[in-house]
Amino acid sequence: MHSDCDLLCCPRCGYRTILESRLTRLLRKFVGKETAVKGQAKSPGVRNEPFPLREMSPGEYGRIVQIISDQESRLARLSSLGLIPGCRIRLCQRHPATIVEVGETTLALGNDLAESIFVQPDSEN
C-alpha cells in the first residue's frame, strides 16, 4: 500500500481491492454526527453541525471543526499556517477570493481549498 495509490494489495496472492479513502472514512464520521443531531429538537436558525467555510457570512467568526481533503499536501499546508481544528477563524470576504483571518494572519484561499474547511459558528468576541 503506497500513499499515492488507492489499491490495497495482498502481498501473497496479489488480490487488489479499492481501499476506502481517508476522505470517505472521515466523511462517514460527520454523516454519523448529523444523523444523531437530526433526532434532537433544536431551535431554528442554530446550526449545530459543521458547515463549509464559505457558507459563513462575511464578518462572522467561526471555529474550525475539521479540514477534509484527500490531498495530504493541502492538509499539511493549511495546518502549518495555523489552520487546525479548534482554531478561531473569521471570514472576511468571499469574492473575488475567500479571504480569512486566523489570529493576526490574513490569508487568501482558492475555492478548492476553502471547500475543505468545515466550521462551526463562534461568536464570543
Add this chain to the structure above:
Amino acid sequence: MQCHGSGEVLVATQDDQVILVGNPNVGKSALFGALTGRYVTVSNYPGTTVEFTQGTLLQKSQRLVLIDTPGIQSLIPFSEDERATRDILLRSGPQRVLQVTDTKNLKRGLFLITQLAEMGVPLVLSLNMEDEARGRGLFTDSSKLGELLGIDVINTVATRHQGISLLKEALDAPRVPRLRVVYPEAIEEGIEQLEALLPERSLSKRSLALMLLAGDRTLEEWLVLHSSPETLVQVRAVCQERQGKSDEPLSYVINRVRMEVAESLTNQVQSQETVARSDLIAKFGRWTMDPYLGIPFFLAILYLIYEFVGKFGAGTLVNFLENTFFGGVVNPLAVQVVNKTVPFALLRDLIVGNYGLITVGLTYALAIVLPIVGTFFLTFGLLEDSGYLPRLAVMSDRVFRLMGLNGKAVLPMVLGLGCDTMATLTTRILESKKERLIATILLALAIPCSAQLGVILGMLATLSAGYVIIWALILVVVMLVVGYLASLILPGKSSDFLLEIPPLRVPQLSNILVKTVARIEWYLKEAVPLFLLGTLMLFGLDRAGLLQVVERLASPVISGILGLPSRATEAFIIGFLRRDYGAAGLFALSKDGLLDPTQTLVSLVTITLFIPCIANFFIIVKERGLRTALWVSAFIFPFAVLVGGSLNWALRTWGF
C-alpha cells in the same frame, strides 16, 4: 537580484554559519541587512527571497557568515523553498540559527521552533515587528518566553535597527531550545522504531524520524546516501505501517500537535488588549481587495503608473536625455573626438556612424531604455513594499485561472512589464512545473517589457487612441487564448491558490531606492553589452552587404504577409537582440514617414509578440532547459507572424 544556483550554498568557509530561518514576510531580509550592512531584496510580498544570500557579521570574538533563507511555513517541506532551507540545516557543520518571527504571529513562529528544537539546533529567537504587535494590542513577555525555552529571546524592529546590538551579543552563545513535543502513542512508537534504523548523524534522529513519518520523500535520497538501500526499505515499511494505522495523514496529525503546543506557549507569554481597530491603513487594505472598490483602486494606480512611467519617464526624461544630453552634447562631442583621433573610416563609422556604438547603441541603452526602466522599477518597488501586490493577486486570480495559472502569477506578470528576463526568474514562485511553463510562455509572448512598452505607446498614441486599444486588446486576447490552450495541452496540474496577505505598510523610501538601484544595476549589466553587441551585428551585416541579403530573404514574410517595407527587417533582427531596440527601430521608420498607420500597428503587434529577446532566451534555457526554450521560440515566431499577418489582412480588407 542575485543569481546563485537555487539550493546551493557557495560557502567553503571555516567560519561559523548563522542561518536565518522564519516564516515568509517576517523581516528576515531586513534583519539580514541590519546585521550585515548588506543589501538583500526586501519586499512586502511573501516569497521574494528565492535564492540564498550570504553576508558576514563581524563579532568581537569571531566572524560569522550569515545565510538568509526563503520564508518557510514548516521544515517538513512541501515546496522547493522549504526543502532547500531544510537541506541547509541537514548539513553537518558548526551552525547556529537565528529564527525571526513576526511577533503578532508568534504562534506560527513557535510552530517552527518546535521543529528546530527537535533538530537540536542552537538558536536565538528574534521577535521582530514588535511595534506592529504592540499597535494591535499584543503584549509579549519575551523574557518569560526565554526562560520557558531556555534561549535568548530578543525584541527587534529590524527596519529601525532596534534590538540589533542585543541580537549580536546573543548570537555569540546560542542555546538549544528546551522544548519537547510529545506525540500520540502510535507516532511515538513509530519514532522509536525508526530511530533504531537511522544512521548516526549530527542531526537528531527524532527529527529525522518525524520527517520520514510525515511522508517526506525528499529525505530518501539523503538516507540512501548515508546508510543503505536496505535501510530505506525497512524505513518505508515502518512508515507505511504507521500510516495505515491512522485515519488521517501523519503529517497532519504531527502538525496539529505541534501547533497546539505552539498555541499553548503563546498563550503563556502573550496577552491581547482590545484595541480600537480604526486603523485607516487596515481599512484601505481591505478596500483594495474589495470586489467593487478594488477595481477603481486598481485603475487609479494604473493611471498613476501611466503618468509616472509613461509621461514622465518615457516622455520627459527620454526627451531630455536623447535630445538635449546625447543629441546636443555627447554625440556631437564623440563625433568630433573620433574624427580627430581615429584613423580608419571603418572604425570611425563603427563608433559614431549610422550604426555607431555610441551614436546608436549607447544612446538607445542610456537615453531611451534606462529612464523608462528606471522609473518602472521605482514604481514596482513602491508596489512591492506597500503590500499591494498580494491584493492585486487576489483581484486577478479569476483571470489567471482562465490561463491555467492562479493569482500568484501576478508578480512575474507585472514584473514582466518591466523586464521579461527578470520576470522569468520570478516564475519560481509558482508551485507547479506546468504553471511555471505557462507563465514563461506568456511572458515571452505577450508581455512587453517597459522600454518596449514606452516606445510602442509613444508611437501608437501619435496615431489615435483606437490603435492603442486594438493593440492592447490583441495582446489580452492572445494571452487568454494561448494560456487557456496551453493549460489544456500541457501535462501536469495547477496548484492551489494560497497566499498570505500582509498588512499594507507605508514603504520606506530608502529601501525602495536601494532596491531600484540594485535592479537598475542588474539591468545595465544585462542590457548595455547586448545593445552594443546588437549594434555591432547590424554594423557588420550592413558593411558586409549581408543586410540586403537578409532583407531579400525575409521579404516574403515582411512585405508579403505583414505588408511592411523591407527596411523593417532590420528592426526585427535587432528585435531578437533587444526587443526595445527593435521597437525603437520601427519608431525611427515611422518618424521618417516610412510606415503608414496600418503598417505601424501591424509591425508593433508583431514585434510585441515576437520571440524572446536574447537575454530572456538565455534565462529560459537556464530555468526551463534548452529544449523548452527552443520549443517556445519555435512556437512564438510563426505565431507572431500569423497574428501580424491576419491583422494586416483584416485591416486592409475592412479598412480603418
